[in-house]
Amino acid sequence: MPTVRIINASDTRALARLVTAPERRNVRAAAVVAKIVADVRRRGDAAVTAYARRLDGLDGAIEITRREIDAAVRATPADVRRALKTAAANIRKVARRQVPRPATIRVGPGLVIEQSVTPLRRVGCYVPAGRYPLPSSLLMTAIPARVAGVEEVVAVCPRPAPVVLAAAREAGVDRLFRIGGAHAVAALAYGTATVPRVDKIVGPGSSYVAEAKALVSRDCAIDFHAGPSEIVIVSDVASARWIAADMIAQAEHDVEARAIFITTRPSLAREVQRMLDQRMPASGPARQALSRWGAIVVARSRADAVAIADGLTPEHLVCDDDRTARAVRAGTAFVGAWSAQAAGDYATGSNHVLPTAGAARFRGGLSAADFVRVSSVQRVTAAGLRRIAPAVIALAEAEGLTAHADSIRERVR
Numbered sequence: 370m371p372t373v374r375i376i377n378a379s380d381t382r383a384l385a386r387l388v389t390a391p392e393r394r395n396v397r398a399a400a401v402v403a404k405i406v407a408d409v410r411r412r413g414d415a416a417v418t419a420y421a422r423r424l425d426g427l428d429g430a431i432e433i434t435r436r437e438i439d440a441a442v443r444a445t446p447a448d449v450r451r452a453l454k455t456a457a458a459n460i461r462k463v464a465r466r467q468v469p470r471p472a473t474i475r476v477g478p479g480l481v482i483e484q485s486v487t488p489l490r491r492v493g494c495y496v497p498a499g500r501y502p503l504p505s506s507l508l509m510t511a512i513p514a515r516v517a518g519v520e521e522v523v524a525v526c527p528r529p530a531p532v533v534l535a536a537a538r539e540a541g542v543d544r545l546f547r548i549g550g551a552h553a554v555a556a557l558a559y560g561t562a563t564v565p566r567v568d569k570i571v572g573p574g575s576s577y578v579a580e581a582k583a584l585v586s587r588d589c590a591i592d593f594h595a596g597p598s599e600i601v602i603v604s605d606v607a608s609a610r611w612i613a614a615d616m617i618a619q620a621e622h623d624v625e626a627r628a629i630f631i632t633t634r635p636s637l638a639r640e641v642q643r644m645l646d647q648r649m650p651a652s653g654p655a656r657q658a659l660s661r662w663g664a665i666v667v668a669r670s671r672a673d674a675v676a677i678a679d680g681l682t683p684e685h686l687v688c689d690d691d692r693t694a695r696a697v698r699a700g701t702a703f704v705g706a707w708s709a710q711a712a713g714d715y716a717t718g719s720n721h722v723l724p725t726a727g728a729a730r731f732r733g734g735l736s737a738a739d740f741v742r743v744s745s746v747q748r749v750t751a752a753g754l755r756r757i758a759p760a761v762i763a764l765a766e767a768e769g770l771t772a773h774a775d776s777i778r779e780r781v782r
Contacts, residue, residue, distance in 0.1 A: 372656065373616075373645050373663040375638050378673055387629070387664055388680045402551040402580040409555035414562050420552035425527035431563055433534065433545040441534035449532055452716070453539045457508055459718030464516040467737040479753020483746040488518035491565060492740060493557035494542070495572035495582075496526035496533060498549060500654070504536035509720050510572045510735065511540035517740035523567060525553040549574075551581035558585035571735060573722060592735050596726035597625035597662075600710060601683035603674050603693055605634050607706050613644035615687060618711050620658035621650075627662040629681065631674045638665045682729040685710050700729045755781050 376383045408416045414431075421427035442450070472484040494510035497503050511522050524542045526533055527549030537545050546564055548556065554574075560566030569590040570582055582591045600619035602612055616628040632638050642665055649656055668674035678686065678697045686699035687710055694702035700723030703710050714721045722735035749757075758781045765773035 371642050371646055372649050373642055373659050373665055375642055375665045375667060378666060378668045378677065384666070384677065387666070388677070398576045399580045399584075402577055402584060405551040406555040406558075406581060406584055409552050409561070410559050414564075417548060417552050417556050417561055417564065420550065421527070421548045424552070425547070425549050427527075427547060429547075431546050431548055433529070433547055438534045438538055438545070441531035442538055444531040445535040450535060450539075453504065453508070453532075453536055456505065456716040457512055457539050459716055460508055460512045460720070461516055461718075463718035463720075464513040464737040467513070468517050469738055469741060469743050477753065477756060479750035479756065481748045483748070485742075485744050485746055487742045487744065488520065489514075489568040489740050489742065490519070491521040491523065491567045492519045493567035493570045494522065494524040495549075495554065495557075495570060495574050495578060496524055496529070497572075497574050497578070498526050498528045498530070498533070499575065502530035502533050504530075504532045505715050505721065506572055507533060507536040507542070508540050509722050511537070511542050513720065513735065513737040514571075514740045515541045517737040519740050521565070523557065523565060525549060525557065525564075527553070549578075551577050554578060554581035554585060558589035569740070571722065571739070592722060592739060593724050593728055593732065594726075595724075597627060598622040599627040599681075599684040599725055600629070600687065601678050601681050601685070601697075601699070602630045602687040603632070603678050603697070604630075604687070604689050605632055605637065605671070606689055609637060609640035609644045610648075611706065611709075612641050613648055615710055616641075616645065616659065616663065617648060617650075617655050619685065620655040620663065621653065622658075624654045624657040625662065626654070626658040627683075628659055629664045629666065629683075631666045631668055631677055633668050633671060633674055635667050638667050641665055682727045684723045684725045684729065685713075698729050700724045700734050751780075 378384060405420060418431060421431060469486050471486050474482045476482055492514045494507060496507045507524060511524060514522050521543045523544045524537055525546045525548050529547065554570060556564040557567045557570050571592040573595055579595050583594050598619060600615065602615060612630055616630060619628045620626045630641055666677060668677060675693055675696045682698045684700040686697050686702040688694055688702065688704060691704055694704050701713060701719060703713060713719055720734045720736060724732055758777050761777050762774045
């Protein structure tokens with residue numbers, strides 16, 4: 370039996386199940402996280418240390434020293450250090466163009482609005498340490514924050530490998546803590562004697578990390594409520610071998626990852642299915658993810674394929690042409706056969722921290738703009754106030770807020 374099923378677009382029930390994937394929120398994780406967050410808020414370092422020893426295998430101090438980072442950099446192979454520099458340079462190049470610019474808007478005589486752009490003071494970057502070390506996630510979160518002008522960048526990572534510490538050095542991280550999970554998120558959100566409180570927490574993580582970020586978001590800003598990773602490929606001309614490779618690559622992230630291929634060509638659908646069966650690992654997260662959440666959809670027309678992809682609003686879209694990329698809401702789009710999604714995970718310069726679970730309907734990926742506050746400064750002269758006073762008074766009275774109207778009348782009498 371093939372690992373990945375083929376669905377015909379005329380099978381509306383199967384398609385509906387695909388588009389409206391079931392809620393994957395872990396209720397047990399939510400209950401556990403609530404207890405951990407409350408404990409960290411109450412006991413601070415004592416709670417963080419206890420959880421780190423029990424869950425992260427911590428043996429020693431929470432904070433990683435400069436000497437440890439120096440040793441890790443030396444232990445990282447030279448070619449990997451060069452790769453970190455290449456990726457970091459590209460990420461910086463893109464991030465510099467993402468920072469909003471201050472502006473002065475002269476609305477009318479005597480009425481000036483200034484758009485002020487202020488970096489956040491302190492940001493926390495979460496770096497997972499599950500099946501694989503993820504230095505790329507540290508680069509993708511810390512570098513845009515640094516480019517935006519954030520004063521202090523703090524990172525947390527349970528059991529950080531030397532390459533992660535080397536990435537921290539390359540990204541300009543100020544402080545790095547050997548903690549993870551919900552207790553790390555709580556420490557960043559509320560602060561302890563050792564871990565400083567941050568203004569915003571960014572970065573991917575497990576379901577426990579996602580639940581913790583969602584819980585603390587009432588008190589500390591986060592990037593988004595992230596779920597398992599996703600890829601949707603829309604193509605009638607791409608290589609079946611490359612499509613299968615991309616689907617397997619995305620699925621190896623997590624057993625809950627979703628990988629879907631949409632085409633109007635039944636023969637290409639069958640060839641991709643055959644390639645997946647040939648190339649699929651015998652075991653591991655990729656096989657589990659594709660057997661549960663993978664699918665190949667045969668659409669009736671190109672317009673139908675685009676509509677199905679747009680309904681999925683995926684984290685990653687891979688497609689043949691610009692028209693499809695513009696029509697489908699996605700966290701990021703890769704256009705053309707050579708635009709491999711894996712390249713975006715590491716070194717194109719675009720950010721790989723992206724919205725999942727349909728969040729691409731209303732936002733794109735993490736960018737330098739996420740690390741600044743855009744606020745306004747308003748300057749009104751006496752003449753300017755007199756010009757807009759009739760409109761202000763009329764609107765205030767229409768809303769029944771007579772004191773608002775009186776505060777204007779007091780000035781313009």
